[in-house]
Amino acid sequence: MTTSEAPAVAVRGLRKNYGTLEAVKGVEFDVRPGEVFGFLGPNGAGKTTTISMLCTLVNPTGGSALVAGHDVVRERDEVRRNIGLVFQDPTLDGYLSAAQNLRFHAELYGVPRDVVGERIKQVLEMVALWDRRDAKVNTFSGGMKRRLEIARGLLHSPRVLFLDEPTVGLDPQTRSAIWGYINKLRHTEDITIFMTTHYMDEAEYCDRIAIIDHGEIVVIDSPEALKASVGKDRVQIQTADDETAITALKERFDLDAAVREGMVTFAVASGEAFVPRLFSELGVPIRSVSVSRPSLDDVFMNYTGSTIRDAEGESGASSVMRAMARR
Amino acid sequence: MATGVTAPGVVRVRVPGRSVRHDLRAIKIVLHRELLRFVNDRTRMVSVLVQPVLWLFVMGTGLSTLISGRAAQGVDFRTFMYPGVIAMTVITTAMFSAGSIVWDREFGFLREMLVAPVGRGSIVIGKCLGGGIVATGQGVIILALAGLVHVPYSPTLILTLLGEMFLASFTITAFGVSLAARMKNMQSFFGVMQMAIMPMIFLSGAMFPLANLPTWLALLTKINPLTYAVDPMRHAVFSHLSVSPQVVDALNPGVHWFGWHVPVALELGIVALMGAALLGVAIAQFRRTD
Numbered sequence: 001m002t003t004s005e006a007p008a009v010a011v012r013g014l015r016k017n018y019g020t021l022e023a024v025k026g027v028e029f030d031v032r033p034g035e036v037f038g039f040l041g042p043n044g045a046g047k048t049t050t051i052s053m054l055c056t057l058v059n060p061t062g063g064s065a066l067v068a069g070h071d072v073v074r075e076r077d078e079v080r081r082n083i084g085l086v087f088q089d090p091t092l093d094g095y096l097s098a099a100q101n102l103r104f105h106a107e108l109y110g111v112p113r114d115v116v117g118e119r120i121k122q123v124l125e126m127v128a129l130w131d132r133r134d135a136k137v138n139t140f141s142g143g144m145k146r147r148l149e150i151a152r153g154l155l156h157s158p159r160v161l162f163l164d165e166p167t168v169g170l171d172p173q174t175r176s177a178i179w180g181y182i183n184k185l186r187h188t189e190d191i192t193i194f195m196t197t198h199y200m201d202e203a204e205y206c207d208r209i210a211i212i213d214h215g216e217i218v219v220i221d222s223p224e225a226l227k228a229s230v231g232k233d234r235v236q237i238q239t240a241d242d243e244t245a246i247t248a249l250k251e252r253f254d255l256d257a258a259v260r261e262g263m264v265t266f267a268v269a270s271g272e273a274f275v276p277r278l279f280s281e282l283g284v285p286i287r288s289v290s291v292s293r294p295s296l297d298d299v300f301m302n303y304t305g306s307t308i309r310d311a312e313g314e315s316g317a318s319s320v321m322r323a324m325a326r327r
Numbered sequence: 328m329a330t331g332v333t334a335p336g337v338v339r340v341r342v343p344g345r346s347v348r349h350d351l352r353a354i355k356i357v358l359h360r361e362l363l364r365f366v367n368d369r370t371r372m373v374s375v376l377v378q379p380v381l382w383l384f385v386m387g388t389g390l391s392t393l394i395s396g397r398a399a400q401g402v403d404f405r406t407f408m409y410p411g412v413i414a415m416t417v418i419t420t421a422m423f424s425a426g427s428i429v430w431d432r433e434f435g436f437l438r439e440m441l442v443a444p445v446g447r448g449s450i451v452i453g454k455c456l457g458g459g460i461v462a463t464g465q466g467v468i469i470l471a472l473a474g475l476v477h478v479p480y481s482p483t484l485i486l487t488l489l490g491e492m493f494l495a496s497f498t499i500t501a502f503g504v505s506l507a508a509r510m511k512n513m514q515s516f517f518g519v520m521q522m523a524i525m526p527m528i529f530l531s532g533a534m535f536p537l538a539n540l541p542t543w544l545a546l547l548t549k550i551n552p553l554t555y556a557v558d559p560m561r562h563a564v565f566s567h568l569s570v571s572p573q574v575v576d577a578l579n580p581g582v583h584w585f586g587w588h589v590p591v592a593l594e595l596g597i598v599a600l601m602g603a604a605l606l607g608v609a610i611a612q613f614r615r616t617d
Contacts, residue, residue, distance in 0.1 A: 057442060080444035081342045091435035095367055096360070107356035108443040110349040111340050119340055152439075157340040190339070 006069055008033045008160050008192035009054060013063035016049050023049040025215040026063060031160075031194055036186065038206035039196040040300070046215040047196040048088065051164050054194070055085055068159040081109070084153030084161040088168060090145050094138035098129055098148050101137060102155055109156040123151035126188075127181055143174030150181060154189065161185070163195040167202060179205055200296040209296075211303055218303045223296060230294040230302045233271030236263040237278070238287040245284045252281055260307050267298065345444065353449035354456065357440070361424060361457025365464065371423065375465055379416040382534075383408055383469075383476065402570055405476040407578050410560035411533030413469050413488065414495060418528065418553070420465040421496040422520050424458030425503020429516045447613040451504060455606055458500030459493050466492040479567055487563045494595060495556035498602035501609050508612035527553040532561070538580035549582065552601050555594040558582050562591050 009031035016024040024046040031037040039047045052058040054067055056076045065072045068082035092101050099120060106116045124130040127147035137145060146166065153161055166182075167175040179202070185191060195206070203209050203223060210220040219226065239245040245264050249255045257266035268274050271291035279286060294302075301307050343349065365372070383405055391404030431437040440450050470488060473480055503520070510516040528534070530544075531553035540548065548554050558581060565579040582589045 055442060057438075077345055077444040080442060081344075085442055087435070087438065089435050091439040093360070093364075093431075093436045093439075094434070095364055100360075100363065104356055104360060105439070105443075107352050108440065108445055110342055110346075110352060110444070112343070115340055155340070156342050 006033070007031055007066075008035075008068060009037075009194060010066040011050075011054070011063070012065070014050065014053060014060055014065050015062040016046075016053060016058065017061045022215055024053070027212070027215075027217045029210055029217060029220055031192060032207075033192055034186070034190070035207040036182070036193040036195070036205065038203045038209040039194070039212055040198065040200075040203045040209050040296070041196075041212035042198055045212045047198075047212060048164055049215075050212070051162055051194070051196055055083060055162055056080055081156070082159040084156065084158035086146070086149045086153045086161070086163045086166055088165045090149065092137045092145055092148060092152075095136060097134050097136055098124065098140075099133040101148065102152055105152050105155050111156050119155060119157075123154050126154075126184070127151045143170050143177070146170060146174070146178065147181070150178065154185070154191075157189065158191065160192045160194055163193065165196055165198070167197070167199065175202075200300070203296050211300060213304045219299075226299040227294045227296065230267070230298050232267040232269050232294065232298075234265065234267055234292045234294065234298050235271050235274065235278075235289065236260070236265045236292075237289045238263055239282075240285045240287070245282060245286075248282050248284055252283075253277075260301075267294075267302070342444070345446075350446060350449045353443070353445040354453040357450055357453025358457040358460070361427075361454065361461055364427070365424075365461040372465065375416065375420050375423065376468060378419065379412045379469055380472075382415065383412045383472070387412075387476075402568070402574050402578060403477055406478060406564070406568065407536070407561075408534070409473070409476045409478055410488075410564045411531070411557060413466055413492065413560055414531065414533050414553070414557045415528055416469050417462045417466045417492050417496045418499050418524060420462035421458050421499035422503045422524060424461050425454070425500045425507050426513065426516050426520065428454065428504055428507040429510045429513050432510075433512060441613075448610045451606065451610045451613055454504055455497055455500045455609070458503070459497035462496030462500070463489060463493045466496070477568075478564055481567050484563055484567045488560060491556070491559050491563065491595070494598050494602065495553075495560075498552075498556070498598050498605060501602050501605035505605055505609040505612055508609060527551055530554070531557045533557050536578050536580060537582065538577060549584065552597070554582060555589075555597045558589075559591045559594050 007030040009029075011027060011029050013026045013028060014024060015022070015026050027046075027050060039050065041047050049058065053060045054065055054072060056072050056079050059073060067079045070078040070082065072079050093104070096104070102120045102124070103116070106120065111119065120133075121130060124133055127150055129144065129148055129151065132140070132144070137148065140148065150163075150166070153163075163182075167178050170178070182193060182205070185193070197203055206223065208220060208222050209226070211218045211226075221229070237245065242259055242264050246257045246259075249257045249264075249266060253268075255266045255268060257264050259265070275289055275291065278289070297307055387405035387408045428437065431440070441447075467489075470485060478484075502523075506519055506523070507516055510519070530548045530551040532548060533553075537545070537548050537554070537558075561579050562581065565575055582594065
């Protein structure tokens, strides 16, 4: 696999306002050729708006972005020719068959006629839908539709494949199948993958992730480096009286705890060694305790001050913003 | 254009730059999809037929008992209605085709078209040609009923009507697409469509002859663009009937501007010009929604 040195995606000071709402506040990043780059953040953080700008669907308010070396505003058609898109919401024609949907795409993208048939077979086989090629898409399950969309996004051999929440709303089995295809892709096609997700476990598959919150990039690094940067273990306890326990943790150990997912949660270095002290000095009966190594959840919490699920609860603007970005 | 291989057995596609050939391919596939959708959707085909058949055989038969013996000596009222019913069928079908753009937007497929590296023009032209062909196809079913209302199956008549039907349906599809470009859901599109189409059909001469009308009504029928699509069809049908000149005057008076009989060629020109202008509006609407 050969990769050129120029970044696959180069973003500088990219901004988008919807009226007074600042959806994206000047983000900057480079995506290296051939990598899987993840945008991680709660719904409403600006992920879909950013991806829509990179895909030429939404005009930026300010800043610039190059995709496959082409400017997303000035060289829109060039960008479009070089990208594949898989949206959060399906964009298939349910009354056509799988093969007809792909044929439509090939014609619209001007795929040379002599390779259309072969290429359609190839991408359908990749997502294990070749046997169902003549079935109407309406008869497909959600997972099959998503697989077909991935096949379609790859049909014209894009330089960069954009996946906006590719596994949202799918069952775990289909989710892992889709990750299987994405991993296979990296070996069979010379392609860069840019994806958004709000699933922590999926972000682990990425080479690098950017954590985005309230329209700003908080940090960019590999999942391993991000986890190492947290340093502390996560301790979760169930107590008879959470309020008192939180106060006691602050007073006696100088630890900031909060109720996350129904348990008193806090981060501390060498968590296992801390547990005996906790039992003897907390002064509140403890029903259960769990200590875990830092996960991306902790990374997220460390950088943004809340867990991704809590962050989603607070952002009422998210659906409005997505509706605007979607048009 | 060439293909290379990046891994065993993988075809790497090189997508060529923008060209007229590419735009034509895009027009063709959008058009092709319209036809596929029409052929696959039997319910729609049947539902669009119910209305004209009702008009022709229920309303037409009922009204003919009132009218026969007076103005229409020897001409079945249904024969008079026939070109109007063709126009109605074609218009309704064309509007449905245009409305599918709203449907495409609701179900996301429009997005697939709008992110493709092709001009908005290709997509809109493909859609309008598709709508035109589909509506003409639907009109063919009404053409087949000609014998039942004493209209002869003459090849020249059929060819003339086919051409006029296509012209009318292309124009109406362009009108519908320019309406649909900004619509977000089907309900509002159909609301607007009813509001626009009903008066246009009523005032087009599809249901009653445009002779001896009160001034205000005569004026409205002359402003109505649809009048110029319906009149040539009626003219074509009447030129293949053998009826007395008085009957022709009563039932096929043509359109007059200040006493001047507007020739069929000019009427068709007006429809074609409107079609081109509406197509331009529709393309501009889609460019603006970028």
